[in-house]
Amino acid sequence: MKLSFTKMHGLGNDYIYFNCLHREPENPGELSVALSDRHFGVGGDGIVLILPSNVADYRMRMFNADGSEGKMCGNAIRCVGKYLFDNGITDKTELAIETLSGNKRLKLGVADGSVESVEVSMGKPELSPPLIPVLSDRESFINQPVAVGGREYLVTAVSMGNPHAVIFMSGIDSLDLQTIGPKFEHHPLFPERVNTEFVEVLGDDHIKMRVFERGSGETLACGTGACASVVASVLNHRCEKNREITVTLLGGELKITWMPDDTVLMKGPATKVFDGVIDCF
Numbered sequence: 344m345k346l347s348f349t350k351m352h353g354l355g356n357d358y359i360y361f362n363c364l365h366r367e368p369e370n371p372g373e374l375s376v377a378l379s380d381r382h383f384g385v386g387g388d389g390i391v392l393i394l395p396s397n398v399a400d401y402r403m404r405m406f407n408a409d410g411s412e413g414k415m416c417g418n419a420i421r422c423v424g425k426y427l428f429d430n431g432i433t434d435k436t437e438l439a440i441e442t443l444s445g446n447k448r449l450k451l452g453v454a455d456g457s458v459e460s461v462e463v464s465m466g467k468p469e470l471s472p473p474l475i476p477v478l479s480d481r482e483s484f485i486n487q488p489v490a491v492g493g494r495e496y497l498v499t500a501v502s503m504g505n506p507h508a509v510i511f512m513s514g515i516d517s518l519d520l521q522t523i524g525p526k527f528e529h530h531p532l533f534p535e536r537v538n539t540e541f542v543e544v545l546g547d548d549h550i551k552m553r554v555f556e557r558g559s560g561e562t563l564a565c566g567t568g569a570c571a572s573v574v575a576s577v578l579n580h581r582c583e584k585n586r587e588i589t590v591t592l593l594g595g596e597l598k599i600t601w602m603p604d605d606t607v608l609m610k611g612p613a614t615k616v617f618d619g620v621i622d623c624f
Contacts, residue, residue: 358389372411400433401433423449424440428457464606507567509572548589552569
């Protein structure tokens with residue numbers, strides 16, 4: 344059996360997309376491990392399945408490169424919107440996409456018949472430690488000391504549908520993320536592992552970020568991580584709420600706004616790389 348796929352990326356955060364509106368592949372976790380390998384597979388940070396939904400226009404499932412299923416990916420969901428519109432599956436420019444972290448609303452920015460950017464309403468951040476989750480009896484986990492790898496870091500924990508640990512520091516370009524990232528990901532403080540963002544504040548409306556994603560390692564961009572970093576920046580009085588913040592990642596820039604009603608808006612590009620066909624196993 345052969346499977347058609349489309350390789351897409353949001354700021355270099357690349358996934359392999361499958362149209363599963365009529366049939367879903369078996370063992371998607373195993374498929375993700377095999378295809379994500381950049382030497383022996385297609386190469387990517389994981390795979391994304393586009394499925395029918397009973398509660399939204401469509402449903403998205405995403406699997407990391409290690410085969411684990413993620414609840415939400417901000418860069419991937421933008422690409423889902425582009426895939427659906429550009430392939431003529433929908434003519435709507437506003438869509439609701441079901442994810443494991445709830446329904447997300449998309450506004451598609453169309454130019455010359457193709458989606459160039461997507462604005463996503465990412466919902467409200469979760470700050471309660473049991474719901475992030477982070478093992479703490481505090482009402483919130485903001486700017487708290489955590490010992491990792493023999494060093495103490497000040498961590499702000501936020502969930503945007505998946506758990507994030509945000510650390511503010513200077514000199515993130517020279518940070519040895521391959522060494523420190525796994526120590527955060529598997530720290531016992533985070534029972535479901537954690538995505539870790541290292542953030543440098545460049546101005547009151549501009550931050551720079553590197554991210555180590557659970558299940559995938561360092562990626563060029565992370566949409567939920569950018570949202571969590573902006574929320575953490577506001578909570579730590581480094582940026583303002585209800586103001587568009589530019590987040591510079593290794594793969595490019597996202598525009599994030601934490602709105603007065605507590606929802607977070609994310610806007611960024613979505614890019615198709617190529618179509619292909621693989622033998623299913």
